[in-house]
Amino acid sequence: MSQERIAIIGGTGDLGFGLAVRWARAGVPIVIGSRDGGRAQEAAARVVAAVKEGAPGPVSVEGLANAEAAAQASFVVVSVPFPAQAAILKSIAGSLKNTMVVDTTVPLAATVGGKPTRLVGVWQGSAAEQARELVPAEVPLVAAFHNLSAEALQDLKHPLDCDILVCGDDRAAKERLFPLVKLIPRLRPLDAGPLEMARIVESITALLISFNRRYKVPHAALRITGLPE
Amino acid sequence: MSQERIAIIGGTGDLGFGLAVRWARAGVPIVIGSRDGGRAQEAAARVVAAVKEGAPGPVSVEGLANAEAAAQASFVVVSVPFPAQAAILKSIAGSLKNTMVVDTTVPLAATVGGKPTRLVGVWQGSAAEQARELVPAEVPLVAAFHNLSAEALQDLKHPLDCDILVCGDDRAAKERLFPLVKLIPRLRPLDAGPLEMARIVESITALLISFNRRYKVPHAALRITGLPE
Numbered sequence: 001m002s003q004e005r006i007a008i009i010g011g012t013g014d015l016g017f018g019l020a021v022r023w024a025r026a027g028v029p030i031v032i033g034s035r036d037g038g039r040a041q042e043a044a045a046r047v048v049a050a051v052k053e054g055a056p057g058p059v060s061v062e063g064l065a066n067a068e069a070a071a072q073a074s075f076v077v078v079s080v081p082f083p084a085q086a087a088i089l090k091s092i093a094g095s096l097k098n099t100m101v102v103d104t105t106v107p108l109a110a111t112v113g114g115k116p117t118r119l120v121g122v123w124q125g126s127a128a129e130q131a132r133e134l135v136p137a138e139v140p141l142v143a144a145f146h147n148l149s150a151e152a153l154q155d156l157k158h159p160l161d162c163d164i165l166v167c168g169d170d171r172a173a174k175e176r177l178f179p180l181v182k183l184i185p186r187l188r189p190l191d192a193g194p195l196e197m198a199r200i201v202e203s204i205t206a207l208l209i210s211f212n213r214r215y216k217v218p219h220a221a222l223r224i225t226g227l228p229e
Numbered sequence: 230m231s232q233e234r235i236a237i238i239g240g241t242g243d244l245g246f247g248l249a250v251r252w253a254r255a256g257v258p259i260v261i262g263s264r265d266g267g268r269a270q271e272a273a274a275r276v277v278a279a280v281k282e283g284a285p286g287p288v289s290v291e292g293l294a295n296a297e298a299a300a301q302a303s304f305v306v307v308s309v310p311f312p313a314q315a316a317i318l319k320s321i322a323g324s325l326k327n328t329m330v331v332d333t334t335v336p337l338a339a340t341v342g343g344k345p346t347r348l349v350g351v352w353q354g355s356a357a358e359q360a361r362e363l364v365p366a367e368v369p370l371v372a373a374f375h376n377l378s379a380e381a382l383q384d385l386k387h388p389l390d391c392d393i394l395v396c397g398d399d400r401a402a403k404e405r406l407f408p409l410v411k412l413i414p415r416l417r418p419l420d421a422g423p424l425e426m427a428r429i430v431e432s433i434t435a436l437l438i439s440f441n442r443r444y445k446v447p448h449a450a451l452r453i454t455g456l457p458e
Contacts, residue, residue, distance in 0.1 A: 117422065149455075161454040165436075193346065193439040200436045203429045207394075210422040211453055219455040224440055225390040226378075226448040 007073030009033040016079035018153025026183040029060040033069030071095040089134040100140040103131040117210040128198035142168035149219040162221035165192035236302030238262040245308035247382025255412040258289040262298030300324040318363040329369040332360040346439040357427035371397035372427040378448040391450035394421035
């Protein structure tokens with residue numbers, strides 16, 4: 001585990017920043033990626049500030065432009081708004097050596113001016129399957145972290161209560177991600193099947209947002225019941 | 230509650246039979262509907278046999294042909310395989326007076342020869358929205374019970390562990406269903422938003438089936454976390 005280094009492409013956004021905070025706290029070296037290297041450094045400093053107090057060990061967070069960030073990591077987590085996903089994947093495709101990609105994109109209609117409780121259709125079936133087309137075939141790709149509240153992640157005092165449904169066609173890649181998920185307290189990684197299941201997992205985000213609105217809560221999430229311990 | 234009477238159209242099928250068993254046990258008068266009145270009576274007798282021992286109160290279950298069953302109930306639960314849904318709804322449409330419809334249909338690809346972990350596309354967006362077009366406009370319609378394991382329902386010794394996501398455009402109709410859901414131990418009804426959210430809720434069934442297969446468990450289900458008690 002200690003050799004892993006996670007680049008978070010779009011780490012200045014809410015979900016990416018939240019993941020950076022949680023993993024940095026757990027001692028994983030983080031590289032925040034952003035289109036603008038300066039903004040990435042700024043976000044890295046904010047992560048350090050948020051985490052430093054009470055961190056059990058050393059905290060390592062730096063900020064770089066997206067492609068440089070991707071080139072330096074064993075995991076590249078892509079956490080960008082749906083309309084930016086394709087262009088950003090193309091821009092980092094050449095930098096994905098000895099790494100695997102974790103796509104977190106949800107094609108919420110809100111990202112193109114619609115409602116946050118609806119999705120837009122993606123020709124390939126899901127944002128994850130679109131990502132698969134844009135990342136070099138030899139780079140393993142999984143999809144995960146769709147159903148987490150970005151705000152809950154950022155608030156280190158907030159106890160999370162969520163299963164992380166991991167989709168992908170490469171079983172070994174899914175299992176490589178599991179220990180990183182478990183580094184964040186109270187998240188449980190589950191193998192949700194082939195990448196095409198991201199069609200369902202991505203859509204659950206819209207359902208959870210609708211629960212947040214209807215029940216006036218900040219962080220609806222989900223657990224799968226009936227599984228072995 | 231004591232005045233409610235539930236017709237289960239397709240009550241000879243697995244999910245319908247399971248709902249009949251659980252509600253009959255709770256003392257709700259049940260009418261099993263089937264295309265064939267004789268098979269409906271047979272299923273009704275099986276429900277009585279399954280429930281009688283240990284039932285806290287009187288058990289009332291009869292069997293009738295679908296349209297007659299629908300005509301006699303305050304709730305009409307439609308629990309039929311996706312390819313049969315449209316024809317059966319048309320066949321009972323004239324019998325839906327003073328009642329509301331609860332559609333449970335999931336357009337699993339398995340029902341048309343495909344995989345149980347995939348769905349077929351429904352032009353209207355979901356089986357529930359297709360149902361809405363086929364049921365007279367003045368009859369309230371909600372969609373629910375998609376994510377329950379039929380086998381778990383039928384086994385009265387099996388403790389259920391599932392939220393029931395209820396979709397519909399008529400809030401009062403959704404709330405009318407809630408007490409009936411709560412009559413089944415450990416089910417929690419949740420308002421999952423407008424009928425269009427059935428697109429997501431129906432698809433979750435395919436996800437749960439895939440968990441059953443991958444984790445070799447019989448009854449994966451789901452809970453939404455982070456909601457008020």
